[in-house]
Amino acid sequence: MKILVPLKRVPDPDTKIRIKPDGPGIELDGVKFAVNPFDAIALEEALRIEEKLGEMEVVVVSIGGEECVEQLRVGLAMGADRALLVKTSESLDSLAVAKVLAAVYRREKPDFVLMGKQAIDDDSNQAGQMLAAMLGVGQATFVSKLELIENNTKARCGRETDAGIETITVRLPAVLTTDLRLNEPRYVSLPGIMKAKKKPLEEMTPADLGVAATSRTKIFKLESPPKRKAGVRVKTVDELVDKLKNEAKVI
Amino acid sequence: MTPTRETFGNIPPASQVLFYCLTVVTMAIFAFGIWRRFRLWRQGAPIGLRALVAGNCRDIITKLKPGLGRLLTDGLGQKRVRGRGLPSWAHLSLFAGFMMLFLGTTLLEIDHLASGISESLKFHKGTYYVIYEFTLDVFGLLFLAGCILFFWRRTRRPASVGHRATDWYVIISFLAMGITGYLVEGLRIVWQQPTGIAAQCSPVGLWVSRWFSGMTEAEARTAHLAVWWGHALLVFGFIASIPYTRLMHIIAGPLNLFLAKPELGRMSPVTMEEVEKTERIGVSGIEHFDQQQLVSLDACMECGRCEEACPAFATDKPLSPKRVVQDLKDLMTVNLTAAVTPCPDPLPSQGRGKVRAKTRALHDETINIETLWSCTTCNACTRVCPVRIDPVTLLTDMRRNRVGEGALSGTAATALRRMQSSGNPWGLPAAERANWTEGIGAPTVQENPQFELLYWIGCAGSYDRRAQRVARAMVKLLKHANVNFAILGREERCTGESARRLGDEFLFQELAQANIATMAKYNVRKIVTHCPHCLNSLLKDYSQFGGHYEVIHHTQLLRQLLSEGRLKFSSNSSADDAATYHDPCYLARVNGIHDAPREVLKALATGSASPAAELREMPRHREKTFCCGAGGGRMWMEEDPKKRVCTVRAKEALETGARTVAVGCPFCLTMMTDGVAAQSESARVLDVAEILVEKLDFPKAG
Numbered sequence: 016m017k018i019l020v021p022l023k024r025v026p027d028p029d030t031k032i033r034i035k036p037d038g039p040g041i042e043l044d045g046v047k048f049a050v051n052p053f054d055a056i057a058l059e060e061a062l063r064i065e066e067k068l069g070e071m072e073v074v075v076v077s078i079g080g081e082e083c084v085e086q087l088r089v090g091l092a093m094g095a096d097r098a099l100l101v102k103t104s105e106s107l108d109s110l111a112v113a114k115v116l117a118a119v120y121r122r123e124k125p126d127f128v129l130m131g132k133q134a135i136d137d138d139s140n141q142a143g144q145m146l147a148a149m150l151g152v153g154q155a156t157f158v159s160k161l162e163l164i165e166n167n168t169k170a171r172c173g174r175e176t177d178a179g180i181e182t183i184t185v186r187l188p189a190v191l192t193t194d195l196r197l198n199e200p201r202y203v204s205l206p207g208i209m210k211a212k213k214k215p216l217e218e219m220t221p222a223d224l225g226v227a228a229t230s231r232t233k234i235f236k237l238e239s240p241p242k243r244k245a246g247v248r249v250k251t252v253d254e255l256v257d258k259l260k261n262e263a264k265v266i
Numbered sequence: 267m268t269p270t271r272e273t274f275g276n277i278p279p280a281s282q283v284l285f286y287c288l289t290v291v292t293m294a295i296f297a298f299g300i301w302r303r304f305r306l307w308r309q310g311a312p313i314g315l316r317a318l319v320a321g322n323c324r325d326i327i328t329k330l331k332p333g334l335g336r337l338l339t340d341g342l343g344q345k346r347v348r349g350r351g352l353p354s355w356a357h358l359s360l361f362a363g364f365m366m367l368f369l370g371t372t373l374l375e376i377d378h379l380a381s382g383i384s385e386s387l388k389f390h391k392g393t394y395y396v397i398y399e400f401t402l403d404v405f406g407l408l409f410l411a412g413c414i415l416f417f418w419r420r421t422r423r424p425a426s427v428g429h430r431a432t433d434w435y436v437i438i439s440f441l442a443m444g445i446t447g448y449l450v451e452g453l454r455i456v457w458q459q460p461t462g463i464a465a466q467c468s469p470v471g472l473w474v475s476r477w478f479s480g481m482t483e484a485e486a487r488t489a490h491l492a493v494w495w496g497h498a499l500l501v502f503g504f505i506a507s508i509p510y511t512r513l514m515h516i517i518a519g520p521l522n523l524f525l526a527k528p529e530l531g532r533m534s535p536v537t538m539e540e541v542e543k544t545e546r547i548g549v550s551g552i553e554h555f556d557q558q559q560l561v562s563l564d565a566c567m568e569c570g571r572c573e574e575a576c577p578a579f580a581t582d583k584p585l586s587p588k589r590v591v592q593d594l595k596d597l598m599t600v601n602l603t604a605a606v607t608p609c610p611d612p613l614p615s616q617g618r619g620k621v622r623a624k625t626r627a628l629h630d631e632t633i634n635i636e637t638l639w640s641c642t643t644c645n646a647c648t649r650v651c652p653v654r655i656d657p658v659t660l661l662t663d664m665r666r667n668r669v670g671e672g673a674l675s676g677t678a679a680t681a682l683r684r685m686q687s688s689g690n691p692w693g694l695p696a697a698e699r700a701n702w703t704e705g706i707g708a709p710t711v712q713e714n715p716q717f718e719l720l721y722w723i724g725c726a727g728s729y730d731r732r733a734q735r736v737a738r739a740m741v742k743l744l745k746h747a748n749v750n751f752a753i754l755g756r757e758e759r760c761t762g763e764s765a766r767r768l769g770d771e772f773l774f775q776e777l778a779q780a781n782i783a784t785m786a787k788y789n790v791r792k793i794v795t796h797c798p799h800c801l802n803s804l805l806k807d808y809s810q811f812g813g814h815y816e817v818i819h820h821t822q823l824l825r826q827l828l829s830e831g832r833l834k835f836s837s838n839s840s841a842d843d844a845a846t847y848h849d850p851c852y853l854a855r856v857n858g859i860h861d862a863p864r865e866v867l868k869a870l871a872t873g874s875a876s877p878a879a880e881l882r883e884m885p886r887h888r889e890k891t892f893c894c895g896a897g898g899g900r901m902w903m904e905e906d907p908k909k910r911v912c913t914v915r916a917k918e919a920l921e922t923g924a925r926t927v928a929v930g931c932p933f934c935l936t937m938m939t940d941g942v943a944a945q946s947e948s949a950r951v952l953d954v955a956e957i958l959v960e961k962l963d964f965p966k967a968g
Binding site for chain 2: 027028029030031047049059092093094198199200201202203204205206207209210
């Protein structure tokens with residue numbers, strides 16, 4: 016069995032980002048990067064499946080510049096067996112990413128793809144769905160519970176929806192995108208990353224895979240959300256009710 | 267006639283020969299048993315025993331002195347055995363009796379050998395003899411008393427005390443040894459018929475001899491020989507069984523006392539080179555512990571004091587320090603014996619020509635990962651161990667491996683990730699580190715380069731809203747007392763204390779090196795901090811990486827400022843409650859700082875107008891304090907709300923009747939606040955500095 020896990024390099028969720036004053040994009044000064052947390056959850060799940068089933072392979076793939084090696088090493092340190100870097104200097108939109116991943120899929124022929132439901136940088140939530148459509152395989156998004164059944168030919172997935180947990184079964188191969196509550200990814204320490212340097216990491220270009228990686232969307236402007244106004248502290252319940260009625264006019 | 271008795275009196279030469287033959291056999295069994303354990307211990311990581319005896323005499327003495335000192339105070343002085351009521355008295359009594367009888371027997375043998383060379387060398391006579399006989403007679407009673415107390419205790423068997431089948435053999439043979447000893451003496455008196463002082467110097471023996479007053483000399487001689495043999499066989503049995511029973515602590519205990527690393531709160535560093543060489547970090551197999559740690563496993567007597575002191579055990583966590591030591595000891599016996607035992611029947615398929623007996627894995631199979639994470643590293647177990655076994659370091663050494671192998675996840679993993687990316691476990695921007703100073707102003711090292719004292723804020727004081735109030739109170743006090751201080755501001759980073767105790771040595775080292783470089787830049791010499799974890803780390807961890815500072819706790823500084831009269835508080839403050847003080851583990855137990863906060867609180871109480879203001883002590887205080895549950899990185903972990911360490915401690919605090927719980931640590935502040943909130947009664951939980959600042963005479967604004 017083989018599971019393919021794409022890992023995206025994103026600004027660390029714990030660093031505060033600032034928008035560049037000139038043009039779209041963020042200031043990269045002092046910004047640390049990390050594996051997209053949803054992708055880390057996907058990898059953790061793949062590793063847990065590997066620990067349970069034994070004989071199998073977890074392959075991580077990243078698309079981007081040389082700097083993505085850092086995130087692939089984290090993936091290898093977590094326990095992935097092999098890493099692929101599809102090198103491109105362009106910033107790709109979801110569709111382009113899906114195209115590259117589809118090419119990687121055809122090359123690797125995994126049993127299924129496990130990936131984050133979205134990346135925390137652009138929050139598009141599209142790549143997984145597009146990939147499934149391109150490959151013509153099933154998909155389960157927002158997976159918060161995953162179980163392989165019927166001799167690992169199907170996946171029973173609990174999906175988080177607004178109304179509650181929906182449980183569906185998809186035939187493999189499929190694209191499964193992971194939600195926050197699926198698991199808690201393991202911690203990777205420095206010696207782990209050092210040790211992971213010995214694991215295989217293969218680099219290639221989109222051209223090697225026979226795809227043209229170009230974005231069809233363009234970002235024109237980024238804006239910070241407006242600053243939240245300071246709240247008001249009320250002394251009594253009556254005052255609160257009064258304010259809700261007359262000032263906020265919500266009741 | 268000079269009072270004396272003949273050694274081997276009434277023992278025929280044939281019996282004497284047999285006796286010495288049996289002595290040789292016994293010693294051989296004893297030596298074999300010790301060797302069997304010794305070859306297990308030596309498989310541990312070397313501790314540089316050779317270096318101990320290298321160099322000139324003065325060097326050697328300097329190196330041996332601390333260990334020998336511990337042998338004297340903790341071993342002969344039984345310092346760490348004392349203070350536990352009946353079991354302590356039982357051990358002291360048995361130990362005193364045993365040591366005296368052991369010494370007596372040794373002297374007797376020396377006398378016997380000496381008199382064999384020349385009759386003039388015999389010293390076992392006259393006044394010496396009288397004192398000797400009397401002393402041994404009395405100490406024999408102590409020995410018996412100890413045996414009886416232990417026998418009684420073993421029938422009751424408190425839950426924390428371990429038990430094995432051989433324990434009954436040990437205790438019963440000890441009792442029998444004591445009894446037969448007196449019988450031999452009584453019967454000797456019957457046939458020898460000593461008079462005057464020669465008889466009176468053995469009061470117990472004389473009393474025993476009355477039981478046999480009807481015997482003829484010949485009958486007494488026969489009985490004496492028979493009982494003497496019984497006594498001798500019991501002693502042989504005892505010596506031979508030392509390495510095979512609980513009695514092993516007689517050997518391994520003192521050995522461990524000698525070798526132990528006595529300082530609490532100090533961990534051994536690991537280098538990246540070592541990791542690259544061994545391809546391993548921390549302890550993943552029993553042989554990765556060092557030789558002293560392996561000896562310590564054999565020193566365990568299962569007295570259970572560690573278990574009784576353990577906050578994790580008290581709150582139903584899957585951890586008992588005693589169990590950990592015992593499980594590791596079993597693993598050492600199985601795995602390391604297998605490692606040195608060649609298999610008699612090699613299987614060709616194995617290829618190596620040697621098949622090892624079935625061994626077990628250390629992690630998961632022997633020590634569960636939940637056990638490792640349950641420890642708060644409060645050091646209560648290590649402090650109470652009579653033979654200085656250090657379960658905390660055993661656990662943190664194993665943690666290092668688990669963290670290195672990616673076995674940590676959840677909230678603690680998030681905290682570590684944040685320390686890595688943001689330099690603090692809250693994951694808040696470094697740029698906001700000094701935001702707490704807004705409105706009160708605290709000079710940074712750049713603004714006040716001539717500072718005398720660096721105020722180390724720590725991550726809690728910088729980012730946690732509650733702990734920020736402590737930092738602000740301290741700044742007010744420092745300014746009020748005109749202390750020339752500065753803070754590092756945005757340049758300060760997490761000390762890495764919880765990272766190190768959680769097992770991420772290299773994250774700790776990264777943070778430590780950054781902080782040491784920053785402090786070198788500003789020429790920092792003296793540091794005050796309100797966080798005992800930072801204090802311990804700056805003091806004991808940083809010195810291993812070239813950061814040497816004088817570090818004091820804020821309560822020590824406040825005590826000094828009060829005594830110098832630089833802080834003045836008003837005595838007219840209204841309604842004060844009784845307060846209790848919760849000692850932080852890393853302050854009171856690990857660094858011995860417990861007087862300063864009390865003196866500050868007492869100064870406030872005596873200065874108070876309210877008679878109700880007084881300092882009330884909890885049953886467990888000072889070095890014996892009970893953890894709040896946040897140490898060892900537990901601050902960043904979830905705890906089952908049904909049984910939290912802080913709830914237990916908060917209950918203890920409220921039971922004193924105090925309505926103010928004073929603390930001296932931001933972690934304790936969080937935990938005790940949580941703990942008190944879970945109780946039906948209410949109390950204020952405040953840092954000592956906050957209590958002090960409430961009472962200060964500040965010049966009225968405007």
